[in-house]
Amino acid sequence: MEHGSIKDSSSSTFSFADEDHTLANSVRFALNQDPRVTFCGYSIPHPADALVNIRVQTTGAPASEVLKDAVQDLMVMCQHVRDTFDKAVVDSKVSGSVKAMKIKP
Amino acid sequence: MPRVSALEMDDVPMGQLPPHIQLQRTRVFCASDAPTQTENIQYSGAYASMGVDNSFRLDDFVKNFRVEVARLDEDDIEFDMIGIDAALANAFRRILIAEVPTMAIEKVLFANNTSVIPDEVLAHRLGLIPIKADPRLFEYMSVKSDQLEWLPNGSEFQLVTDNSTSNSNSNSKPKTYTSFSRSQTSLPEFSEDSIALKHNDITIAKLGPGQVVLLENVEDEKAEELVKKCPVNVFDIEDIGEGKRRATVARPRACTLCRECIRGDDWENRVALRRVKNHFIFTIESSGALPPEVLFTEAVKVLESKCEQHTSVIWTDLTEDNGSTELKLVIANQKA
Numbered sequence: 001m002e003h004g005s006i007k008d009s010s011s012s013t014f015s016f017a018d019e020d021h022t023l024a025n026s027v028r029f030a031l032n033q034d035p036r037v038t039f040c041g042y043s044i045p046h047p048a049d050a051l052v053n054i055r056v057q058t059t060g061a062p063a064s065e066v067l068k069d070a071v072q073d074l075m076v077m078c079q080h081v082r083d084t085f086d087k088a089v090v091d092s093k094v095s096g097s098v099k100a101m102k103i104k105p
Numbered sequence: 106m107p108r109v110s111a112l113e114m115d116d117v118p119m120g121q122l123p124p125h126i127q128l129q130r131t132r133v134f135c136a137s138d139a140p141t142q143t144e145n146i147q148y149s150g151a152y153a154s155m156g157v158d159n160s161f162r163l164d165d166f167v168k169n170f171r172v173e174v175a176r177l178d179e180d181d182i183e184f185d186m187i188g189i190d191a192a193l194a195n196a197f198r199r200i201l202i203a204e205v206p207t208m209a210i211e212k213v214l215f216a217n218n219t220s221v222i223p224d225e226v227l228a229h230r231l232g233l234i235p236i237k238a239d240p241r242l243f244e245y246m247s248v249k250s251d252q253l254e255w256l257p258n259g260s261e262f263q264l265v266t267d268n269s270t271s272n273s274n275s276n277s278k279p280k281t282y283t284s285f286s287r288s289q290t291s292l293p294e295f296s297e298d299s300i301a302l303k304h305n306d307i308t309i310a311k312l313g314p315g316q317v318v319l320l321e322n323v324e325d326e327k328a329e330e331l332v333k334k335c336p337v338n339v340f341d342i343e344d345i346g347e348g349k350r351r352a353t354v355a356r357p358r359a360c361t362l363c364r365e366c367i368r369g370d371d372w373e374n375r376v377a378l379r380r381v382k383n384h385f386i387f388t389i390e391s392s393g394a395l396p397p398e399v400l401f402t403e404a405v406k407v408l409e410s411k412c413e414q415h416t417s418v419i420w421t422d423l424t425e426d427n428g429s430t431e432l433k434l435v436i437a438n439q440k441a
Binding site: 077082 | 200
């Protein structure tokens with residue numbers, strides 16, 4: 001649910017029911033990396049309520065559009081994580097080699 | 106001499122971060138007193154003054170993200186997720202702990218419990234027993250307690266009463282507990298895997314990997330001292346010719362960040378102990394119902410479905426805006 005004003009669509013608060021840090025922090029991460037966003041943050045008004053409020057302020061674009069893009073970015077990232085993971089599991093079942101910890105700065 | 110802005114000086118690189126800031130961005134510094142630079146810099150404009158764009162690009166993520174499986178067996182998986190933010194890695198961890206469905210006993214109806222374990226404790230213990238059944242094959246159904254019905258013929262009623270009478274005679278604690286595993290042996294599906302105290306938990310531990318960089322070449326006696334300092338054997342000694350030997354970081358995965366190697370006089374200047382911010386060692390231990398790699402895939406799917414659900418909500422909010430605008434207008438007018 002969106003709480004905002006019609007005069008200024010660039011800043012809004014969104015209430016997500018039945019959600020917690022899991023989604024809210026991921027969305028905050030995705031929003032923060034969007035150059036259109038000037039501020040975003042989330043809060044859980046009461047730990048006993050399954051509700052998070054996500055505040056989005058943008059440079060001018062409608063906050064709901066920016067939020068929607070962020071959530072969709074997150075979805076694409078999830079899909080990529082899943083594909084990569086599945087491939088890695090298949091690879092390890094085939095070869096079983098360890099290449100990790102080759103760390104570059 | 107003309108005045109030049111500090112950012113336009115020759116030795117200030119434009120379009121790329123100076124090495125020390127790049128290091129602060131990508132590493133957690135583990136000093137002997139406390140770790141520093143622990144937060145992730147997420148804001149897109151964080152380095153705008155240096156001409157560096159910190160905004161997120163999907164194709165960069167796709168290019169840089171890697172998964173490397175270190176260990177995979179029946180119940181355990183250990184893999185490295187490289188190039189992902191802590192927010193997402195933690196989301197997966199939280200979902201694995203709390204939101205991936207598993208089968209468990211939810212409601213227990215006691216006909217007669219004369220054991221030393223109180224009803225509620227026993228019910229809770231029953232609820233902790235993993236059931237080897239694929240939860241994806243079932244539909245979630247919630248039953249209220251008053252809807253529960255006791256079915257003596259279809260249940261293990263007879264066995265339970267048998268056990269409880271034998272327990273009242275012996276009154277020993279372990280027998281009371283084990284009697285319940287015995288009552289399940291008559292069920293063929295659960296006879297082997299039901300009450301297995303060894304693996305009745307789903308443990309998920311996530312650690313950032315330790316990375317050790319030797320700041321100067323630690324040679325000869327100092328090298329030996331360093332190898333001895335580390336309790337988990339991270340360092341090794343290599344020969345560099347001319348009778349000289351040097352310490353090397355041989356097993357960074359073994360590092361537990363005990364900081365023993367940077368303790369003592371001046372060692373902090375010889376060894377730099379850092380963590381890579383976007384590299385996660387993920388360990389998933391399955392309860393046995395599903396293989397661990399499927400658990401992770403399920404967790405990612407849960408996050409995906411959350412996203413999907415909320416995009417549709419935001420989208421309907423957007424399209425329904427015409428209806429609610431009038432209401433908002435009315436409220437705005439009243440305030441004005």
